[in-house]
Amino acid sequence: MNLRHLVFFKELARTQHMAKAAENLGISQPSLSYAIKKLEHELGVPLFESDGRNIKLTSIGGVYLKYVTATLNDLSQGNELVKQLMDPDTGHVKLGFTYTLGQQLVPELLSHFKNQSENQAITFELGQGNSGVLLQALADEKYDIVLASNVDRLGEQLTAHLFDFIPLVQQEIVAVVPNDHPAVQKNPLHVEDLAPYPMILFSQNSGLRPLIDQILSAAHVQPKVAYEVEEDHTMAGFVRYNMGVALMPYLPLLNPERVQIKHLADQPLQHQIYLVVRRSGFITPAVHRFQEFIRSYCWQHYTNQERSI
Numbered sequence: 001m002n003l004r005h006l007v008f009f010k011e012l013a014r015t016q017h018m019a020k021a022a023e024n025l026g027i028s029q030p031s032l033s034y035a036i037k038k039l040e041h042e043l044g045v046p047l048f049e050s051d052g053r054n055i056k057l058t059s060i061g062g063v064y065l066k067y068v069t070a071t072l073n074d075l076s077q078g079n080e081l082v083k084q085l086m087d088p089d090t091g092h093v094k095l096g097f098t099y100t101l102g103q104q105l106v107p108e109l110l111s112h113f114k115n116q117s118e119n120q121a122i123t124f125e126l127g128q129g130n131s132g133v134l135l136q137a138l139a140d141e142k143y144d145i146v147l148a149s150n151v152d153r154l155g156e157q158l159t160a161h162l163f164d165f166i167p168l169v170q171q172e173i174v175a176v177v178p179n180d181h182p183a184v185q186k187n188p189l190h191v192e193d194l195a196p197y198p199m200i201l202f203s204q205n206s207g208l209r210p211l212i213d214q215i216l217s218a219a220h221v222q223p224k225v226a227y228e229v230e231e232d233h234t235m236a237g238f239v240r241y242n243m244g245v246a247l248m249p250y251l252p253l254l255n256p257e258r259v260q261i262k263h264l265a266d267q268p269l270q271h272q273i274y275l276v277v278r279r280s281g282f283i284t285p286a287v288h289r290f291q292e293f294i295r296s297y298c299w300q301h302y303t304n305q306e307r308s309i
Contacts, residue, residue, distance in 0.1 A: 003075075004035070005035045005036075005038065005039045006039075006068050006071070006072060007025070007072065008021070008025060008027075008032055008035045008036065008039075009035075009036060009039055009047065009064075009065075009068060010065065010068055010069060010072060011024055011025055012032065012036060012048070012055075013048075013057055013061065013065050016051070016054050016055055016056050016057075017054050017055070018032060018033065018055065036048065043064070045058075045060045045061075046058050046060070046061070047060065047061035047064060048061060085284045085286070086284060086285060087285070087286075088118075088284075088285035088286050088288075088289050089118055089119070089121055089122070089286075090121045090122065090286070091122050091123075091284050091285060091286020091287065091289075092122070092123045092124070092125065092284075092286065093122060093123070093124050093125070093144055093145065093286055093287050093290050094124075094125045094127070094142065094143045094144045094145075095124055095125070095126055095127070095143065095144065095145050095146075095147070095290075096126075096127045096128070096129065096134040096137055096138065096142075096143040096145070096146040096147070096148070097126070097127075097128060097134070097146065097147040097148065098128065098129070098130065098131055098134065098147065098148050098149065098207065098273075099128055099129075099130075099231045099232050099233070100171065100232050100248075100249045100251060101147055101273065102128060103251050103252055103253045104252055104253075104309055105147070105169060105273070105309055106126075106147065109293075109294055109297060110124065112297060113290060113293050113297075119289070119290075119293075122286050122289075122290070127142075127143065130203075130205060130206050130207060130230055130231075131148040131149040131150075131151050131206070131207025131208075132151050132154070132205050132206075132207065133205075134146045134148045134276075135148060135151055135154055135159060135162075135163065135276065136154055138163065138276060138277075138278060139154060139162055139163075139278070141278075141281070144277075144283060144284075144287040145275065145276070145277055145287065145290065145291055145294075146275075146276040146277075147168070147273060147274070147275060147276070147294075148207060148273070148274060148276055149207025149208060149211075149271070149272070149273070149274065150165050150207070150272065150274055151207050161279070162278065162279060163276050163277060163278060163279055164276070164277050164278075164279055165274040165275075165276055166274055166275040166276075166277075166295060167272055167273075167274055167303075168273050168274060168275050168294065168295070168298040168302070168303075169273050169298050169302040169303070169307075169308065169309050170270040170271060170272055170273065170302075170308040170309070171249035171250060171270060171271040171273060171308060171309050172249065172250045172263070172270055172271075172308045172309075173211070173212070173215060173247055173248065173249060173250075173264065173267065173269060173270060173271060174247070174248065174249070174250045174261050174262060174263055174264060175189055175191075175194060175245060175246070175247060175261075175262040175263075175264055176235070176236055176239050176245065176246045176247075176248055176254070176259050176260070176261055176262070177194075177239065177245045177246075177259065177260050177262060178239055178240065178241075178242045178245075178259060178260070179257075179258070179259065179260055180242075181197075181242075181245065181260070183197070183245065183260075183262060184260050184262070186262070188263075188264075188265035189262045189263070189264055189265060190219070190264065190265050190266060190267075191215060191216065191218075191219035191221055191247070191264055191266075191267055192219045192220065192221055194221065194245050194247075195219075195221045195222070195223075196224075197224070197244065197245045198224050198225075198226035198243070198244040198245070199223040199224060199225055199226060199244050199245055199246065199247075200226055200227050200228075200229060200235050200238045200239060200243065200244040200245070200246040201223060201225055201227075201228050201229075201246070201247075202228065202229065202230065202235070202248075203228045203229060203230045204228070205230070206230060208248075208249070208271060211269060211271055212247050212248075214269060215247060215267060215269050216247070218269070219267075226238075226243055226244040227243065227244065232248055232249065232251060233251075235248055236248075236251070236254055236258075236259055239259050240258045240259050247264075249271050249309075250308075250309070270308055273309075275291065275294055275295065275298075277291065
């Protein structure tokens with residue numbers, strides 16, 4: 001059995017006439033007859049029976065036709081989808097990114113990319129999570145590209161063996177405190193000034209946690225951990241209700257009427273964001289185009305201008 005035999009079967013079922021079907025298919029009647037007999041032999045059942053000068057489907061042939069039609073339709077749609085995916089102007093990109101990047105960097109990148117006329121038909125599927133979750137999904141090919149922190153391991157595997165980490169931009173780490181907190185009046189504010197207060201920290205599986213621990217250690221601060229959370233807006237919500245202070249990436253859309261963002265003096269460490277791609281495997285032209293756009297855009301608008309987000 002092969003695909004051509006199924007196509008022949010479908011056309012013969014449609015015309016119910018050997019000569020017409022052969023003509024429509026551009027083959028000889030003996031070739032068509034041979035293909036149908038071979039198909040019937042492999043299935044072990046007759047698919048057609050005589051009907052005067054014509055032929056008609058048997059009852060089993062009618063049932064089989066439904067599945068052949070559905071299969072050929074699915075295959076046709078799959079072929080068309082592959083053509084679209086291989087067209088750099090009409091492809092599809094599966095993009096994963098960490099929670100903090102949804103406020104500025106990702107919408108900024110997508111907006112400028114889609115503003116270019118040749119990219120307007122490219123579609124996107126978006127997903128968010130912490131860096132570890134995103135990298136595992138990238139390894140499982142659920143994403144084409146991930147924007148995240150550098151995580152050293154996924155289980156027992158070194159991520160450096162699986163991915164390329166391409167530095168893109170840096171996020172400033174700031175203090176976020178309640179509006180009526182004593183730290184609001186501190187100018188400048190140092191990391192050690194936060195030592196007396198309960199702290200909201202990122203959870204251990206967050207890609208940001210090692211950096212926050214490093215900042216606290218450099219300032220000789222042993223944090224009084226009140227809660228550990230995974231996502232930035234949750235952290236800001238806990239701060240708003242006076243449940244602690246926090247160190248987190250700068251989020252431009254945080255409401256200053258609810259919490260205060262304080263820049264930190266003498267704190268040179270920043271959160272590095274990477275473009276992460278699998279080291280092996282095929283990528284479509286549209287994914288490659290978006291990947292190169294990200295690198296070029298971030299170089300021109302951030303790295304080259306020594307800007308952070």
